[in-house]
Amino acid sequence: MAILWSPKGLAAVILVGEAFALVLALPPGRSADPLVYFGLASFLVQWTLLGSLAAAYALREPLSQLPLRLAIWALPAILVAVAGAVGAGAGAWLSWAGHREDFSNYVMPFMGVAMVAGVVGIALLVALMNLQEQRLRAEQAESDALRARVRPHFLFNTLNTAISLLQKSPTEAERVLLSLSDLFRASLAGEQDWSIADELAITRAYLDIEGARLGDRLRVDWHGDPPLHLTLPALLLQSLVENAVQHGIEPLREGGSISIEFTMEGPDLSIRVSNPVSTANATERKHRGHQIGLAATLQRLERRRPLPGRLVVERGSDRFVATAVLPFPPQATTR
Template identity: 40%
Template sequence: MKPTEPTSPLDALWQAPVIAWAMLAGEGVAAVLALAPGTSDNRWVAFGLISLVVQWVALGTLGGLYAGRRWLARLRPTYVAYLALAMLLLASWLICGLGWLLLGELWPTTTQEAQRMFLRISGITLTVGLMGLAAFQNHWRTRQMAVRAKQAELEALQARIRPHFLFNTLNTAAALVHQRPDATERLLLDLADLFRAALGGPAEVALADELALTRHYLEIESLRFGDRLRVNWRLPENLPPIPIPTLSIQPLVENAIRHGVEPTASGGEITIEVAITAGTVNVIVTNPLPGSGPLNGSGHHVGLSSARARVLAMTRGLGRLETAIADGHYTATITLPMPH
């Protein structure tokens, strides 16, 4: 279900942007060398020959690194850098050798000229290779730092949600412990299941497991609200085996209860629906608006922001979480791409 996305620096080498930039950089090197002093009078011919060599060297090196990326991924980054330089030199020597054989009179013919050309190409290859590796490592390091920063932000958001829910649940348990000890025991067991998933569970779970956790949460809240809380489940007979971020539906349901059930003396009904469309799975949580009108500015923006960010991160931008107000109801929809 996940799109092609580099998980290591080597995976990015054969993507269109990298290839395009490598070719543009190669043309720039060819242009500089063609304009350099000592080049033959016909600089267009020189540019064409140098461009041919540079492009084949660049593409050959990228292709070789990408073809061996699974094996190279086991090596330390320093060793991969040295190996990339060695492959760049090897590709330049190989292309120059083929050019000498195939281009005939257009290539240096004497041994002395060939040696000078060999040394010149080796020096240029090393210089350009070192510059390219430095630029690529800086780019990858910046990208990894951005990913780590985003992950830290998501963890901070989740940490801010848990205490709020914990305090509400413990208050409910304290109110019921003497009057309904059996219900209190069930509440604490459901709470343990939820926090086991939040604190020690995986970042992603199957949709069926996430809905089961949501049921545990609703069982807890039903002890608080009693008949005021009514839940309408609309699920297909067979849920698709699709992953979803852990505890991403629960904040939506908590939001629905807080704004659609709690403000009204008679309570309200929330609807949890799973709808399968062409290529997507939609999890829809709907609650009625309170009698005073649209939702105010307070609420579970932290929970929604965390769930939205985790859906985007898990689906690499293909999924989304959207909210809308229509016909007196507030709707939150998680859209996930179907696995291929």
């Protein structure tokens, strides 16, 4: 509710109030000068809205102790009480000024309109909050499912690799298992952003695991200087690299080289991951792999806040390139 007390919030309240006063002043069948009624309606509406904001601000401490929805439903009560006070005060002042018209004929309907408008407005706000919560819960559940997903054969392969290393290189086996533990911990940590430095560490842990399994078939070339202080969705780079290993390196008997490149273009950070592909039929390659993992990555980029990212995919005759583009506020990139 703090946004209502900001300059933009106050300006929006005043504009909405004037629009509401205009509606009240122009009912069908009224023969008198509508400007007079507009002036009276504008006076009542603006004093009611601003008075309600002042009362809500004064009561912000006790309201903050209430559950959010209960605090929101307290606003119509404040609105009606202030509307009655403003209407009664306006009627008393006009009577004191010598106006003979009974302004209670306007005050009571005005209070009724304020109550109805307040209740309907709050009901719509609560409904929108419920929809927003449902959407966020659905996105969170989907994201958790994607992040918690560890391919069974990847787990089995890693364990088999560690077992095979126990005899000839126990230290290497221990390193593989520690890397697997780090990867599991990051996968199950839930939706979060973390620094590029953390992302590089978990990606290297994943590459250590696959490097122990694939040996010389897996080579990695790093390019560019990543801005380590910037943040990105956790496991974003790791997902792109996993996709490159699974669908690029594994199908090739001779293996190949994965290229990982970081580029800053103004406020945008581009993370480019490319891998070799089989020379099999292009249509077959298009429908084999890549789609599921990259679709999940794209969804996470589109949900990124405050600025959504995008994913650019290029399929060449011998290379597959996936580029994640993450825009940042200008101040975030200057450090």
